[in-house]
Amino acid sequence: EPEVTQTPSHQVTQMGQEVILRCVPISNHLYFYWYRQILGQKVEFLVSFYNNEISEKSEIFDDQFSVERPDGSNFTLKIRSTKLEDSAMYFCARAGTTRDSPLHFGNGTRLTVT
Amino acid sequence: DAKTTQPPSMDCAEGRAANLPCNHSTISGNEYVYWYRQIHSQGPQYIIHGLKNNETNEMASLIITEDRKSSTLILPHATLRDTAVYYCIVRDNFGNEKLTFGTGTRLTIIP
Numbered sequence: 001e002p003e004v005t006q007t008p009s010h011q012v013t014q015m016g017q018e019v020i021l022r023c024v025p026i027s028n029h030l031y032f033y034w035y036r037q038i039l040g041q042k043v044e045f046l047v048s049f050y051n052n053e054i055s056e057k058s059e060i061f062d063d064q065f066s067v068e069r070p071d072g073s074n075f076t077l078k079i080r081s082t083k084l085e086d087s088a089m090y091f092c093a094r095a096g097t098t099r100d101s102p103l104h105f106g107n108g109t110r111l112t113v114t
Numbered sequence: 115d116a117k118t119t120q121p122p123s124m125d126c127a128e129g130r131a132a133n134l135p136c137n138h139s140t141i142s143g144n145e146y147v148y149w150y151r152q153i154h155s156q157g158p159q160y161i162i163h164g165l166k167n168n169e170t171n172e173m174a175s176l177i178i179t180e181d182r183k184s185s186t187l188i189l190p191h192a193t194l195r196d197t198a199v200y201y202c203i204v205r206d207n208f209g210n211e212k213l214t215f216g217t218g219t220r221l222t223i224i225p
Binding site for chain 1: 121148151152155156157158159160163165177207208210212213215216217
């Protein structure tokens with residue numbers, strides 16, 4: 001069973017529209033991550049989030065992307081103006097506070113941009 | 115950018131032990147070895163991790179060589195549900211660092 005719930009499981013949107021992907025960790029953890037996987041390609045890191053701040057982001061995570069934890073529970077990834085190449089699986093992950101705490105992933109949101 | 119090398123694919127007969135190798139010759143003293151798998155398009159699933167000692171849990175065993183330059187993930191009695199892509203990842207643990215995924219090993223369990 002995934003320890004992270006992601007909604008929606010599948011989102012279809014038109015190019016240029018804004019989308020918000022949501023992640024609800026079951027336990028109260030401080031470390032959160034977003035990854036994406038374009039069909040047939042590697043799982044790619046987007047951003048990590050700790051204590052309500054971005055701690056690291058990749059080159060992919062440009063100004064079109066933002067993350068927040070608005071209510072202390074849900075962790076969201078917003079894409080402001082979607083492009084065709086944003087079509088991918090988006091995975092949220094969380095980790096505990098010990099140094100070697102593994103990341104636990106949700107089952108992802110499949111984003112399709114048309 | 116991945117610091118590990120894995121064979122692209124392997125087959126294993128159902129019921130036999132699956133031994134998945136990983137080379138990480140540039141691993142540093144504070145880096146752990148993690149193993150994940152991805153079944154179809156599901157989220158990566160954590161399997162096991164270790165620093166220098168061998169580890170075992172309900173899913174698998176992890177054997178790390180004494181020089182830490184390589185490791186082997188062992189699935190003791192492979193089932194068809196173990197068919198997946200397996201990722202060996204070296205991760206620095208100074209501050210809950212991200213995981214960097216490579217291309218992994220596609221393991222196919224044959225009936």
